[in-house]
Amino acid sequence: MSQPAPQHTSSSPLERPPKILYIDAHDSFANNIIGLLTTHLHAHVTRLPITSPSLTSLPTLKRTIRSYDAVVVGPGPGHPDIAADVGCIPLLWELDSEDQIPVLGVCLGFQSLCLAYGASVERLKRARHGIVARVIHRGGEGMGGGIFDGVGEGLEATMYHSLHVDLYRSKSVRRNGDEKEKDAEIGGEIFWEPTETCPELQPLAWDVTDVAANGPVLMAVRHKSRPFWGVQFHPESICTNEGGRKMVLNWWACAEKWLEQRGGRRMTREMKFREDEGVGEKTVRFASSLLDGCSPGDSPTSNSPRSHLASLLRSANEDDGTTLRWRQYSLSPEITPTVLVEALGQRREEYVLLDSQNHPSGRYSILGLTVPDKTMRVTYKVSNKTLQYGFNKSNTRTMQIDSIDEVWPMLQEALSLCDPRGRGMGSSRASSNRSSSSSIELHHDADAELPADSPFWGGFMGYISYEAGLETIDVTPHAYSETIPDINFAFMHRSIVIDHKTSCVYIQSLLPEDWTWITDTGRILDDLSNRTELAAKDMSLASARDNEILDRSLRTAQIHRPSEPTYRDKVLRCQEYLATGDSYELCLTDSTAIHSPGIDDWTLYKRLRLNNKAPFGAFLRLSGVSIVGSSPERFLSWSRTGACQFRPIKGTVKKSASVTREKAHEILRSSKERAENLMIVDLIRHDLSGVIGAHRTWVSKLMVVEEYETVYQLVSVIEGQLPEDGTRRGLDVLRASLPPGSMTGAPKKRSCEILGNIERRPRGIYSGVLGYMDVGGAGDFSVVIRTAVNSHVQSDVWHIGAGGAVTIQSTDEGEFQEMETKCSSVLGALFSGTRG
Numbered sequence: 001m002s003q004p005a006p007q008h009t010s011s012s013p014l015e016r017p018p019k020i021l022y023i024d025a026h027d028s029f030a031n032n033i034i035g036l037l038t039t040h041l042h043a044h045v046t047r048l049p050i051t052s053p054s055l056t057s058l059p060t061l062k063r064t065i066r067s068y069d070a071v072v073v074g075p076g077p078g079h080p081d082i083a084a085d086v087g088c089i090p091l092l093w094e095l096d097s098e099d100q101i102p103v104l105g106v107c108l109g110f111q112s113l114c115l116a117y118g119a120s121v122e123r124l125k126r127a128r129h130g131i132v133a134r135v136i137h138r139g140g141e142g143m144g145g146g147i148f149d150g151v152g153e154g155l156e157a158t159m160y161h162s163l164h165v166d167l168y169r170s171k172s173v174r175r176n177g178d179e180k181e182k183d184a185e186i187g188g189e190i191f192w193e194p195t196e197t198c199p200e201l202q203p204l205a206w207d208v209t210d211v212a213a214n215g216p217v218l219m220a221v222r223h224k225s226r227p228f229w230g231v232q233f234h235p236e237s238i239c240t241n242e243g244g245r246k247m248v249l250n251w252w253a254c255a256e257k258w259l260e261q262r263g264g265r266r267m268t269r270e271m272k273f274r275e276d277e278g279v280g281e282k283t284v285r286f287a288s289s290l291l292d293g294c295s296p297g298d299s300p301t302s303n304s305p306r307s308h309l310a311s312l313l314r315s316a317n318e319d320d321g322t323t324l325r326w327r328q329y330s331l332s333p334e335i336t337p338t339v340l341v342e343a344l345g346q347r348r349e350e351y352v353l354l355d356s357q358n359h360p361s362g363r364y365s366i367l368g369l370t371v372p373d374k375t376m377r378v379t380y381k382v383s384n385k386t387l388q389y390g391f392n393k394s395n396t397r398t399m400q401i402d403s404i405d406e407v408w409p410m411l412q413e414a415l416s417l418c419d420p421r422g423r424g425m426g427s428s429r430a431s432s433n434r435s436s437s438s439s440i441e442l443h444h445d446a447d448a449e450l451p452a453d454s455p456f457w458g459g460f461m462g463y464i465s466y467e468a469g470l471e472t473i474d475v476t477p478h479a480y481s482e483t484i485p486d487i488n489f490a491f492m493h494r495s496i497v498i499d500h501k502t503s504c505v506y507i508q509s510l511l512p513e514d515w516t517w518i519t520d521t522g523r524i525l526d527d528l529s530n531r532t533e534l535a536a537k538d539m540s541l542a543s544a545r546d547n548e549i550l551d552r553s554l555r556t557a558q559i560h561r562p563s564e565p566t567y568r569d570k571v572l573r574c575q576e577y578l579a580t581g582d583s584y585e586l587c588l589t590d591s592t593a594i595h596s597p598g599i600d601d602w603t604l605y606k607r608l609r610l611n612n613k614a615p616f617g618a619f620l621r622l623s624g625v626s627i628v629g630s631s632p633e634r635f636l637s638w639s640r641t642g643a644c645q646f647r648p649i650k651g652t653v654k655k656s657a658s659v660t661r662e663k664a665h666e667i668l669r670s671s672k673e674r675a676e677n678l679m680i681v682d683l684i685r686h687d688l689s690g691v692i693g694a695h696r697t698w699v700s701k702l703m704v705v706e707e708y709e710t711v712y713q714l715v716s717v718i719e720g721q722l723p724e725d726g727t728r729r730g731l732d733v734l735r736a737s738l739p740p741g742s743m744t745g746a747p748k749k750r751s752c753e754i755l756g757n758i759e760r761r762p763r764g765i766y767s768g769v770l771g772y773m774d775v776g777g778a779g780d781f782s783v784v785i786r787t788a789v790n791s792h793v794q795s796d797v798w799h800i801g802a803g804g805a806v807t808i809q810s811t812d813e814g815e816f817q818e819m820e821t822k823c824s825s826v827l828g829a830l831f832s833g834t835r836g
C-alpha cells in the first residue's frame, strides 16, 4: 500500500539528476507530486508558487526557467481562466521556441495548457473528487505520444476535478453537435485525433467511466510540436496505481529526448551544476526545522521570550540539569484514571487527563498534575498575538509577538532543556528508589534507567485551537474576541502514566527531590489496590449527589442547536464551491451551546466517559478553560525514536437497529465514503512528506472500518520516520500539519478560507488538537471532536462542535443528519438519564 522508493527507476542515461521546477498553484498535494519526482526520477526539485516574482513576468520567467531541465505545473483550486488561480502558468505556453522547456501540467496545469491552445474548460455535470477510475489511453510510440508507453490497459487513476477540458468547442468538429454523437465515438479513431478547434493538441487519454453524466472526459494531451504534456488525473495519489508513476517516468524520458534534440540538457550547455545543492529530496525546500540556528542544549543567555521561558523552567530544575524520578507499580484494572484523580484529591485543581477510557484501541492513560508556583503555563491568543507564560499570576509575563511561529521554538527549546537524558545520549539522568512500605512497587532499578515503556516522562500537556492552525497557514480567522487561549499548555513536572496493556503505573516527577510526592502517591495507589473491586468501580462513577446536581443543571439547560434549514443551506453552498473547482472536499461544522449554571466539569466528564467510550478521552482544566472530550481520532503521534503516525477518520455511519456491521461495511465501501477518506489521506501524506520527505512517508492502513459506541468510522493510517540526524522533530511535523486535514478538507488553505466564509464563527478548541509533548522527544495529539468546551469567563455555557465532510456526492439532508449524529454522541451521553 505504501509507495516505496524504487531502487532505480530513472531511465536517464546521464548521471546528473533532472533539475525540475515545480510551479505550485496554491498548495494542492504539491509535496506528493514533488515526492514522486524525487523518489522515482531522483530529481532535484525546486518549488515556487505561481505568484513568485521570479515567474510572474515573461522576462523573469525566461531567466528563471533557464536553470532547469523541465517544469511540472501542479494542480490547484479554481479555474484556469481566473488569473488569481493560475498566476504565472499561462506565460509558460507563450514562450518563444528558443525559450521553451518541457512541461508536465497536472490537473489545473493541464487545463491551463488546453485552454491556451483553443479548448474550453467547463464544469463537469458530476465533479470527480477522490474518485478512482480506469483511464483509457493511446500514448504508445506509434502515436508519438510516449507518456503512456508500457502503461497497459490497467491504469487506475485518482481524479480531483470539477472542471473538464472540451476540445470540441467548434461546431464543425462537433459534427452533429450533441453529446451522444461524441459518446458514440468512444474508442473510435476520431477520439484520438486533434479537433479543428485544438489542432495542436493530441488527445492521449480519456475517462469514459461516467459518460452518463459527464460524457467522455479528456484525461491527457500532448502538444504536437512543443514539449508540453498534461494529465487531468493525479499520478501522485495513493490510489493511482503503478501506471501513474510509469507515466511520469515516460514523461521525463520524452522530455529528455526533446532536450537531446535541442542539443542537450540546458545545464550541461549553459550552467555549471552546483554540487552543493545535493540531490533528490534535499533540494526540496521542506518546512524549516524549529531549532534551525539554535543549539538545543545551550544555556539560554539572551532576553528573548524563547530563552527566557526556557531559563525560567530550568530554574525549577537542579543546577546541573533535569532528573526524572520515578517508580513503577502494578495496578488492578478496576482502578480507572478517574478513580486515581479522586483518590489523589485532585478534582478541584488544574490538571490534564488523557484517558483511553478502557477502549480496546487505547493503551495508555496519562495524568499531568500542576504544582502551585512550579508549573509553567504557556498561552497564546491569535486575535491579539499575545503570549503569556509564568509559574503563577504574579510572575506571568505578557507580551505581543510577531506571529505564532515564535511559539514553537520556545516550546521545543524548553522540552530539550528538560530532557533527562541530558545533552548527550547515554548519560541518562533518572533515579528510582525503593519504598519498602509499598507492597505493589515493582521496580527499584539501582541503575536508574529511564522508563522506556512510559510514553510521557513529563513535558507540555494542553491544546492548540483551530484558529491557531489557521494562523500557521496564513488564513485570517473569522473576527472574534475569544476568551479562550488558542494555545494552552502547562509544563507538567508530575505525571502518572497507566499502561492498560501491562497494568503498570509509572509515577514520575521532574522536580528536584520529589520523592515525598512519589512515595505518597504510591501509598495512595497501594490503598486503592487493597479496596474491593466493587468499591473501586463505584468510585469511577460520579457520586449520587454529584449526579443529582448535574441532572438538575441539565434539566433546566437551554440548548441551542444549529437550525436544520440553515445547516442544509450551508451544505449546498459548500457544494457550489466544490462544483466550481475551488475545493475538493469541505469539512463543514457548526456548534451547539448548552446554557446552564452550575455544571461541574469533572462530573460531566465522568458521565461522558461512561456513556461514549473512545480511545482519546480527555479532561482538561487549565488557564480558565475546561474540556470534556471523547475523541475517537488520533491526529498525530511521534515516538522517541521518531516514528510518526496520523490516523484520520473520514466516513461515518450511525449505529442503529437496521444498520448491522455488514451494512455499515457496505456503506463505508461506497465511492462517497472512500472518496472522502482518500482525499484526506492524500492531504496528510502531503503534510507529512512536506517535512520529512516522501521517501520517509507511507500509508500503512487504507480505509479500514472501526467501531465506536454510536458510530462506525472509516480510518486510515499514514506513517513516517523522522530523520535520525535530529534535523526534524515531531513538533516540526505537528506545526506543519495544522489545522488537522480531517477537519478542513482539501486543498487545505482554500478550503479553510471558504469554510470561514460559510461558517462565520470561530471554531475555537473544537477542530484543534489536544495532547502532550514529552521531554524525551515523544508526542501524541488527538483531534478535538465529540467534545464539550467551557470558558471559565462564561462558565454557564458549554459548546459542542460537530460536522462532517461535504463532498459533491453528499446530500444536504444526509450531512445534517451526520452532524446531528456526532453532536448527539456527546449530548446524548451527557443527558442520558435526565431527559426522556
Ligand SMILES: C=C(O[C@@H]1C=C(C(=O)O)C=C[C@H]1O)C(=O)O
Pocket (backbone or CB within 6 Å): 587, 589, 633, 648, 649, 650, 651, 652, 742, 743, 783, 785, 786, 801, 802, 803, 804, 805, 822
Ligand atoms: C467533524 C467531525 O468529525 C470529523 C469528520 C468525520 C467525517 O466526515 O466522517 C469523521 C471524523 C472527524 O474527522 C465531528 O466529529 O464533528
Ligand SMILES: NC(=O)CC[C@H](N)C(=O)O
Pocket (backbone or CB within 6 Å): 028, 074, 075, 076, 077, 078, 079, 106, 107, 108, 109, 160, 161, 162, 163, 164, 580, 581, 582
Ligand atoms: N486538482 C486540480 O487541479 C483541480 C483543477 C480545477 N480546480 C478543477 O476542479 O477541475
